Amino acid sequence: MFSRKHSTITKGILIILMLAHHLFSPDNMVLYEVKTILPNPVLVTQIVTWFKICVAGFSFLSAFGITRSLMQKQPGNASEGMSVMVNRLIKLESAVVILYIFAALYRQFVMKQPLSLLYAETDLDTAHIILCMCIDALGLAAYAGIPAINVTWWYLSYAVLLIVVMPFLFKAYEKFRYLLLPAACMISLVIPGARVEFWCYLPTVFLGCAFAYENWFERLRDWMQGNNIIKTGKFLACLFLLYLSYLLSKYTALEFSYLLVFAIPYLVYEFIAQIPVLNSCLEFLGKHSANIFLIHTFVYYYFYPDFIYSFRDTWKILPVLLIICLILSILIELIKKFSGYNRLVACLYSGHTHHILRHRLKRHIGKR
Numbered sequence: 001m002f003s004r005k006h007s008t009i010t011k012g013i014l015i016i017l018m019l020a021h022h023l024f025s026p027d028n029m030v031l032y033e034v035k036t037i038l039p040n041p042v043l044v045t046q047i048v049t050w051f052k053i054c055v056a057g058f059s060f061l062s063a064f065g066i067t068r069s070l071m072q073k074q075p076g077n078a079s080e081g082m083s084v085m086v087n088r089l090i091k092l093e094s095a096v097v098i099l100y101i102f103a104a105l106y107r108q109f110v111m112k113q114p115l116s117l118l119y120a121e122t123d124l125d126t127a128h129i130i131l132c133m134c135i136d137a138l139g140l141a142a143y144a145g146i147p148a149i150n151v152t153w154w155y156l157s158y159a160v161l162l163i164v165v166m167p168f169l170f171k172a173y174e175k176f177r178y179l180l181l182p183a184a185c186m187i188s189l190v191i192p193g194a195r196v197e198f199w200c201y202l203p204t205v206f207l208g209c210a211f212a213y214e215n216w217f218e219r220l221r222d223w224m225q226g227n228n229i230i231k232t233g234k235f236l237a238c239l240f241l242l243y244l245s246y247l248l249s250k251y252t253a254l255e256f257s258y259l260l261v262f263a264i265p266y267l268v269y270e271f272i273a274q275i276p277v278l279n280s281c282l283e284f285l286g287k288h289s290a291n292i293f294l295i296h297t298f299v300y301y302y303f304y305p306d307f308i309y310s311f312r313d314t315w316k317i318l319p320v321l322l323i324i325c326l327i328l329s330i331l332i333e334l335i336k337k338f339s340g341y342n343r344l345v346a347c348l349y350s351g352h353t354h355h356i357l358r359h360r361l362k363r364h365i366g367k368r
Helices: 004-023 026-031 041-050 053-071 078-110 115-122 126-137 151-190 197-213 216-222 228-251 254-258 263-270 278-287 289-303 305-309 314-338 341-367
Strands: none
Touching (some): 004 041, 004 053, 004 314, 026 041, 041 228, 053 078, 078 126, 078 151, 078 289, 078 314, 289 305, 289 314
């Protein structure tokens, strides 16, 4: 089966694409006079723009993982779908809240950038500013229309919405199956303003549902397994799909290229996961991918851009930022472990689990 390990390795690849997409945006490249490996700056810009496919990749993996979790639950039991949703939200918010606290304190007391100036742009009183901080700490600033402490945290608002609606999308896929795929693909053409956030990535979400529900990864791997010629053909086909995705992003709207993002986890599933050392390194990155996402913008954009870009060359800048974010992520995980934060989050998990078990018991007794 396409397991959590394969998903984690894929996240390791996607987080590298995300860092490159943010670091080497055209504005930053010009501002800091960054030297690139490729001599053609236009080509570099096109490749870096295509790297935004990482967002679709994370959406695909989220939909895939939640679908597999829902498939293991009791069919027709609404509380089971709710438990999956709540546990995912607890996991996401527990990672965001503590990073917000660290970032707010660092900004306030080390960088001497008062938070009051950030939220005071909305001309609110102290009580409303505190409310804005709480909303921002939950990653919901994009939906509330308030200033955010981190501009790239817009994805958190999208991720929360995706988790909340996934049980309903799963039920819709169970009922309509393949009909939903072309319908979702047409959404960006039919709905005004669909090229933003949820609607833009909806086709990829349904594709993740389909791959999980229909076991397409497993079927593709098992097809003609043992035939080296076919296996080589699969590998080349994945590379071609990624190149085709790049061409689509270059000559059409970006969202059309997102549909081919499944080629990345499939490459991991059948090929990359089998390579020693590389698979371990990518899995390690994947385990810290959430923290890296939450941290990296503070390091390279808000706090220390001059330091990060002082290395000038792209092949130096990216590893430096990645190493710094990894070190910070490890330190944060140690703080969470020894401060009792992880135990607090575990209590939230167990409390919710006990509630679900009591609900099941009542249903069982009622049936008897």
